[in-house]
Amino acid sequence: MLLCLALLGACRKEELDVQNLNGGEVVALGHGGMGILSTYPLDSPAGLLASLNSGGDGTELDVQLTRDSVLVAYHSPDLSEGTTMSGRVWDHTWAELQEARFTGVPYTDHRLMALEQFFAQVDVRDRAVSLDIKLNPSGTPDAVYYAIYVNALMRLLDHGLFGDRLYIESQSPEFLAMLQARRPDLKLFIYPPDFGTGIAAARSLGLYGISIDMNKVSAEQVRTAHAEGYWIAVWNAISKADNEAAIRLHPEIIQTDQLDHLVGLLQP
């Protein structure tokens, strides 16, 4: 019996022997706080705080811009998909959005949050935070919209509220290039539709890494990225089995919907 237990332990240890560019350490982040299965709404202050208090490294959150240039945490393209309001975040001012209530569990009254207000109160300077920049169609020319968005991000970053484990991811190489021009020190990740597109953008722009659906990348491709010095963040780890599969990809960052489980897996 003791031999079996010892062998089981050895197998698990081997399984978790991660080879990555972060010294074998995996950064465990909650997806939008505590993930899509949580009773806390995605990107709600309570969900993000639960993630930050989980024993994990930090949290990922989705960022959108209001009409009056306030950065708010919200995931979906339309407010009607998760709140009592409708329309795009870009269609509203922050004052208007403060009326929105997340529609999750009955009887609850979770509200949207402005990033600047949240991070001014919640110290994350020693935590890992990944900002997923959502550039939903705005109806405004991209160059103008991106410039407004970059300015809003610069204002947020200028407050010094984040430490050196701030990661910023976007689907748009153009947006990342604009950010990079303003702040070359930022750890920027391309969020591509597939690995090939991602590594091409990373090479072209000299990005920090690639943030990709764990089902669209192989361990071999991760090794290729590592050989060129790019970090890999994987997401879409919805189940406990996904967490284990994500670890076997040897990424630097896992954004999970099962944060407590992942933290347990990664504990020495």
Next chain:
Amino acid sequence: MKCALVLVLCVGLSPAYGRPDTLTPKQNIIYLEALGTGGLGSLNYERTLCREGLWQLAARVGVSTIHVRDFTRRFNPDLLFPLGAVACYGGRFQGEIAGGVAFTSIVYPDPENFAPGRHGAIQGWLAIGGRYLDPGNRWMLRATYTPIIEFGTWRHWGGLSFGHAF
């Protein structure tokens, strides 16, 4: 939700619905409700207050929670107490209509400093559906459409219950 509505209709439209039978009515039922008036689920006690023919009027009180630990991971449970009045008609198969309020005390981040703060509210709920009592009159199955009137808006909701009569 669709399944719950189908079950409600099946019970409510059953040929046995409303048929007099020889059940000896029990005064009390304790039951677990999945979803329903407690939100995610609740433990409830119902006591019959009066009977008139196949009609009966009861009062119910429940308790529920959403999180036992708050977002700082400390023990600090959300508390929900759905209570209300229930009118039933029938014998072994009963149609039910009910309404009441839910007193809620839920922990949220304070909008200014994001520390945990407890907020109380009173919301409303309605229930319409059916229930079935087993031939021994000891067990109850219940399916209801349970709209919740929260913060002035109407939320479609439903519940399935299983309980013990005594």
